Amino acid sequence: MQARQTLADIQHLLTTVLKAPTRWQGLAPFADTDGDLAAQVLDEAAKFVDSAIAPLQRSGDEEGCRFDGGQVHTPAGFRDAYQAFWQAGWPSLSCAPDDGGQGLPAVLECVLFEWLAGANHGWTMAPGLLHGAYECIKHHASAELKAQYLEKVATGEWLATMCLTEAHAGSDLGMVRTRGVPQPDGSARVNGSKIFISGGEHDLTDNIVHLVLARLPDAPAGPKGLSLFLVPKVLADGTRNAVVCERIEEKMGLHGSPTCVMRFDDATGWLVGERNKGLNAMFVMMNAARLHVGLQGIGLLEAAWQKASAYAAERRQMRAPGAKDTSLIQDHPAIRRILHTQRAWIDGGRVLAYHTALQLDVAKHSTDAGERAAAQRWCALVTPVLKAALTDQAFHGASACLQVFGGHGYVREWGIEQIVRDARVAMIYEGTNEIQAIDLLVRKVLADGGQGLGALLVSLPGAAPSPAASTRRHALVEITQTLAIAAQSDPELPYWVADDYLRAVALVLLEWAWAQIGAARPHRAEQSTAATDRWTPPAQAFAQWVLPEFDLRTTILRQRIAQAFEFRPQEAESA
Amino acid sequence: MQARQTLADIQHLLTTVLKAPTRWQGLAPFADTDGDLAAQVLDEAAKFVDSAIAPLQRSGDEEGCRFDGGQVHTPAGFRDAYQAFWQAGWPSLSCAPDDGGQGLPAVLECVLFEWLAGANHGWTMAPGLLHGAYECIKHHASAELKAQYLEKVATGEWLATMCLTEAHAGSDLGMVRTRGVPQPDGSARVNGSKIFISGGEHDLTDNIVHLVLARLPDAPAGPKGLSLFLVPKVLADGTRNAVVCERIEEKMGLHGSPTCVMRFDDATGWLVGERNKGLNAMFVMMNAARLHVGLQGIGLLEAAWQKASAYAAERRQMRAPGAKDTSLIQDHPAIRRILHTQRAWIDGGRVLAYHTALQLDVAKHSTDAGERAAAQRWCALVTPVLKAALTDQAFHGASACLQVFGGHGYVREWGIEQIVRDARVAMIYEGTNEIQAIDLLVRKVLADGGQGLGALLVSLPGAAPSPAASTRRHALVEITQTLAIAAQSDPELPYWVADDYLRAVALVLLEWAWAQIGAARPHRAEQSTAATDRWTPPAQAFAQWVLPEFDLRTTILRQRIAQAFEFRPQEAESA
CATH class of the missing domain: 1.20.140.10 (Butyryl-CoA Dehydrogenase, subunit A, domain 3)
Known part of the structure; x- marks a missing residue:
């Protein structure tokens, strides 16, 4: 897909049909973002998508991701493209300036991700959950966790996952069995197995921040007993956490995105948000x-x-x-x-x-x-x-x-x-x-x-x-x-x-x-x-x-x- | 798919709903085929499909066909399954007894092929065009050609293809450019390139009978200038004809079936049916x-x-x-x-x-x-x-x-x-x-x-x-x-x-x-x-x-x- 081929259409819809700039400028954080600035951002975004991401679509499908003893190798070019992506500031387009973001309206980020998916759906899975993880950490994590993770996730220097599904718990998250046991130092030991984790393991970034749905020992059964834990791939002291990718799925498509089976083996994590209110933290x-x-x-x-x-x-x-x-x-x-x-x-x-x-x-x-x-x-x-x-x-x-x-x-x-x-x-x-x-x-x-x-x-x-x-x-x-x-x-x-x-x-x-x-x-x-x-x-x-x-x-x-x-x-x- | 799981349903539809045995027994060739015989045939067919063909579905997809310097290797087990298939008489179910067939009603062959496709669509492509080729040869070929090819195709000892499509002529066969030039000995030299030829080359049978749409030198333009030629892979004297598989396609699915690009390089063929009436011969x-x-x-x-x-x-x-x-x-x-x-x-x-x-x-x-x-x-x-x-x-x-x-x-x-x-x-x-x-x-x-x-x-x-x-x-x-x-x-x-x-x-x-x-x-x-x-x-x-x-x-x-x-x-x- 060529993003540039859609630019004039999208500008027409945003500006003439929806009068979007007028509407977002009525909101305090975007008062200074005029239509010209937005047009410039979209113009640059289209160039980036067309030159850096779209060319990897077919090769990403054909080469696919490769699993090798716990490591996942993404297709050739994916890492460089991702590094260029976050270093140019694209993941943080609509994150708050205080968190290292650009503070732009959500609709501009939406256009960017529409293009990315059209240009290369597989690659786009990697940053796809980043903004959600950012919001989740921003609104629910403790000050200490935020200090360590918020900016890394906002900027996309580190990628993030959502670890929800288990083999027996797909649409029905109430059946989740992964457990998180609080430790005296305020951390938790997380144990369990998750499936269908997009980007659970890869070589795109130096760290991966997993947001994991699990149960505290005293939690009630069902969805109201789920808590959310932040479990990083690499701990603050540089040691590798006990988070293991066991295999990646063979799929109908989306071969550029590793869909991982993840095992948490006494992994170190921290509660995000209130006990037993993990679903709320994700549903926002x-x-x-x-x-x-x-x-x-x-x-x-x-x-x-x-x-x-x-x-x-x-x-x-x-x-x-x-x-x-x-x-x-x-x-x-x-x-x-x-x-x-x-x-x-x-x-x-x-x-x-x-x-x-x-x-x-x-x-x-x-x-x-x-x-x-x-x-x-x-x-x-x-x-x-x-x-x-x-x-x-x-x-x-x-x-x-x-x-x-x-x-x-x-x-x-x-x-x-x-x-x-x-x-x-x-x-x-x-x-x-x-x-x-x-x-x-x-x-x-x-x-x-x-x-x-x-x-x-x-x-x-x-x-x-x-x-x-x-x-x-x-x-x-x-x-x-x-x-x-x-x-x-x-x-x-x-x-x-x-x-x-x-x-x-x-x-x-x-x-x-x-x-x-x-x-x-x-x-x-x-x-x-x-x-x-x-x-x-x-x-x-x-x-x-x-x-x-x-x-x-x-x-x-x-x-x-x-x-x-x-x-x-x-x-x-x-x- | 399990064919056996559908047997009772299909018997009910054929016998009780459609009263099919009564209807086909009103036609002279099937007067002796009663419902019990038909039921036996279907019972045996279901067993064959379930035991010999269905088990190769997944492996056929995963292994796929392999192209190697003009040769095509079908997935493991495909050749044995095909040999068992034709030797048990399944391809000739509704061919005339005079041609080596069983003379059964078409509807029984239809049920068989419905099952085969459900059990293993890729494998089923190989015999899929056989009956059509049989009818085509039976009704249009010369006595000499029939003597050589009819029974082999009726029984399925040799497989057959239909070579219609060319790179620039898909839905529009009028644009076909392959040429057939008559020779003094009654044969023709066929030259041209065909694409999307299912089973154009494979290792399932010793010979492959190609039915090729091509133009005689003096043919009018468009669909009314197309003639049909029979071009075997192996000639009567055992020598290899100048028919070459150039490559096989990578496809969305149907990996068990080789979709071939075929080149005819002064290949020896024979006209089937009337000059310039090739489409009629195929359309029957x-x-x-x-x-x-x-x-x-x-x-x-x-x-x-x-x-x-x-x-x-x-x-x-x-x-x-x-x-x-x-x-x-x-x-x-x-x-x-x-x-x-x-x-x-x-x-x-x-x-x-x-x-x-x-x-x-x-x-x-x-x-x-x-x-x-x-x-x-x-x-x-x-x-x-x-x-x-x-x-x-x-x-x-x-x-x-x-x-x-x-x-x-x-x-x-x-x-x-x-x-x-x-x-x-x-x-x-x-x-x-x-x-x-x-x-x-x-x-x-x-x-x-x-x-x-x-x-x-x-x-x-x-x-x-x-x-x-x-x-x-x-x-x-x-x-x-x-x-x-x-x-x-x-x-x-x-x-x-x-x-x-x-x-x-x-x-x-x-x-x-x-x-x-x-x-x-x-x-x-x-x-x-x-x-x-x-x-x-x-x-x-x-x-x-x-x-x-x-x-x-x-x-x-x-x-x-x-x-x-x-x-x-x-x-x-x-x-």
């Missing part, structure tokens, strides 16, 4: 982490689209309808439909993701409590939608882009199949997409009877919705209300239809996003230029091929809700 | 070949379903709604929905595919011209639908099954990611799924103004459709008619909506298939047993989660047709 950064995964989806889909549209502009096969001679395949309607549909998701997805990133900063820094609450509501409700819908589209859309290549798409040479393989994981990690849907519907929407979602829908910024859009929003509110009632007699109901519900919300939000893009275009046809016409085919593709799914989802929801109203417990199996 | 076997790819889709999806449902029956995570303790994941609605939905496609798809296989035999062997014509119409219209819809579902459904495993699905260990990678190719080869949709809508349905499809829909066998099913069939007929009219003013229209049209047809056909399954069940609830209840969850999943897509597709079709009626040529870009 969950919205940002999930948003980043959604942005990975956008980056990967953009990468797939760039490859497919370049191929479609060169390859000739068959005559397009009405053509006299063999046509470029970009002239065939089936190909145009595939390409425009991906743009409908990428462009609309960017508006939603960047708007959400702005809300993250508003929720943190606004001086207006009502504004903070509204921003928090947006982030809580919209983040799972973006995580699930954008990663789903990344995989399925990348597969559609592979189809543009015909048989050539299935061979490695063109690189498109790598994107499909790499993209698949984002539907799983950071909470599977099914869990995102349950989080949205059960934990968030139904928890307040749908009031939060209703309030969000009526307060969507921008001009009044079109009559058709308004009808869809009302349909969603009405379905939410009947769902809440029906779920009382059929508690399984929300779990059957959570995916449909999430998709319906995603489509209403995307419709809003496309309305914002449309509102920023010149009103008179004669003012349209190549640059503004750029947005027309995806806008039409959204209306024509994407949005009709809303009716499909509401049909399924309504039918299943009707069934729930007839529900009798003795006939519980519903499909 | 196209319906059978495409049906086989659809069956691969079923086999792969069954394989994914078996893995996911076994995992879901063992893995415990989180409490299902209403449960007091951690549940098996098969009790979570989101998982049940995924599993039942795949069964809805597999079971319904089997009814359609097996019915189509029966029609292939009716079209060939019925003594009633009207019956033959109706069977030919069924095969022409339904085959592209099955090829596209079932391979699409194989990939997307396998991906859904991968999701059941969470993070474990993304690592190689469980084998589910291999199925996703392997399945992806079936959406591309034997005509991409987009080309299937255009074949259906443009070349077949609209070519006669929709009359053939209308006749097929009103003559669907079995009881009268439910009112809802009848409404859907009428909607499809009405859409076809307006589409035919609208296409006159907007020739691009069918090319934009061909995919939606194919999906709508697929869903109406699947609805018919599920009605057949339902009609074969006991009518009174008290007669239901575990065996009959087996069909209830997928029947409900079909109605609840799958069939609603019909309305989505018709909405998209109607909107785009309405737009076409407003079409003016100067505003041609429609999305």
Whole structure:
């Protein structure tokens, strides 16, 4: 993927459509960050991504990571690229200046990581959890731990991991068995085994800071007995801690990222945050982490689209309808439909993701409590939608882009199949997409009877919705209300239809996003230029091929809700 | 995949639902093949697949094929398995007894190949084109060629390839440049380069029979100037022909099958069939070949379903709604929905595919011209639908099954990611799924103004459709008619909506298939047993989660047709 190829689009969305600089400049920490500075940062970021990271994508996949007696060797060039990355200050873009960061708005970091994922998903896994670890240490660690680790993690001089999953405890962290036993000196002995640890061991940095979920000896069972421990690979005195990488996984894709099985053998660690409140300490950064995964989806889909549209502009096969001679395949309607549909998701997805990133900063820094609450509501409700819908589209859309290549798409040479393989994981990690849907519907929407979602829908910024859009929003509110009632007699109901519900919300939000893009275009046809016409085919593709799914989802929801109203417990199996 | 696990299901569908033995016994060549014989054959086939082919699936993927100076080494065990396969007579199941075959109905061969693909897609590519080559040689080759090659290909002692694609000619065979120059002795010198040749070179058999599309010196340009040549790897005198494998492709999956770049360097070949009618000679076997790819889709999806449902029956995570303790994941609605939905496609798809296989035999062997014509119409219209819809579902459904495993699905260990990678190719080869949709809508349905499809829909066998099913069939007929009219003013229209049209047809056909399954069940609830209840969850999943897509597709079709009626040529870009 070429980040530079997206710069003008992203500037247009940030500046003209979302008026992002005006909005972040209303927040004290970013008052001095004007649009020009942001544009400069993005320009430099694009150069870095295109020159240092993108060239390692294919070789990273082919060479992969190598495990050798506890050591992990990343593919050639990965270490140099990472060293250049942190030394140039990129990891600390949105960290506080006091911690060694640049103090820039979160949305700029989001654009950077969208590009990085599109350019080289495997490499990007390494710094992917860094900002979360930074926030976690900053807000929960003791002063002593902060003194030792905060700046190293903020700047990215040391990388960080999240050690959550165990072999028997994947989606269900309540089953975690790793133990942390406090010692007289204030440290803890950590024992246990963790799996699926991205970057658990590697040669990119001199130290690795592990944040480990484990149980104190007296902890209650379940998720409320989990505490968080900081366990470094190398201790302050330079000795190696008892943290061992046992092996790395063979995976479908993401070969540039070592997915490690880690064993903690009386490792030395320190409690971060309160006892038994380890999940809280991690969940504060969950919205940002999930948003980043959604942005990975956008980056990967953009990468797939760039490859497919370049191929479609060169390859000739068959005559397009009405053509006299063999046509470029970009002239065939089936190909145009595939390409425009991906743009409908990428462009609309960017508006939603960047708007959400702005809300993250508003929720943190606004001086207006009502504004903070509204921003928090947006982030809580919209983040799972973006995580699930954008990663789903990344995989399925990348597969559609592979189809543009015909048989050539299935061979490695063109690189498109790598994107499909790499993209698949984002539907799983950071909470599977099914869990995102349950989080949205059960934990968030139904928890307040749908009031939060209703309030969000009526307060969507921008001009009044079109009559058709308004009808869809009302349909969603009405379905939410009947769902809440029906779920009382059929508690399984929300779990059957959570995916449909999430998709319906995603489509209403995307419709809003496309309305914002449309509102920023010149009103008179004669003012349209190549640059503004750029947005027309995806806008039409959204209306024509994407949005009709809303009716499909509401049909399924309504039918299943009707069934729930007839529900009798003795006939519980519903499909 | 375990073929044995599907035996009872398939017997039920063939015998009780489709009454297949009665139907094939009405055709002269199969009068003596009763249900018991067929059951024995399938029983033996299942044993062979499970014991000889399935165990090589994972090792075949991991080891892959190795290219070494023009030679191709298949993975360990592949040659022995193939030798056992042909020596037991499996390739010739439905070849004529006069040619060394067993003379059994096509549907039994279809079940065998469905299983083979599910058990080991890579290995199955080797014999996958054998039956087509057999038909091609049988119906088009000269008596001398037949004497030399027919029985060897019928029995599978020698394997065969189809050499169609060239680097610049993929979907567009009219651009083929390979040349065949007739020689005084009746042979031809073949020169050119072909790509994507499955099994172009290997160590499974002593000889390989290539069927090569090429141009005679005086041939007209385009597809009407293509002739077919038989070019063996080893000539009759035992010398090696000038056919060279230049390399094999690195692919997303299907590593057990060598995908070869083949060079013909003054190779000796012989014309098969008439000059310039090479495509006709290949197209006679196209319906059978495409049906086989659809069956691969079923086999792969069954394989994914078996893995996911076994995992879901063992893995415990989180409490299902209403449960007091951690549940098996098969009790979570989101998982049940995924599993039942795949069964809805597999079971319904089997009814359609097996019915189509029966029609292939009716079209060939019925003594009633009207019956033959109706069977030919069924095969022409339904085959592209099955090829596209079932391979699409194989990939997307396998991906859904991968999701059941969470993070474990993304690592190689469980084998589910291999199925996703392997399945992806079936959406591309034997005509991409987009080309299937255009074949259906443009070349077949609209070519006669929709009359053939209308006749097929009103003559669907079995009881009268439910009112809802009848409404859907009428909607499809009405859409076809307006589409035919609208296409006159907007020739691009069918090319934009061909995919939606194919999906709508697929869903109406699947609805018919599920009605057949339902009609074969006991009518009174008290007669239901575990065996009959087996069909209830997928029947409900079909109605609840799958069939609603019909309305989505018709909405998209109607909107785009309405737009076409407003079409003016100067505003041609429609999305």
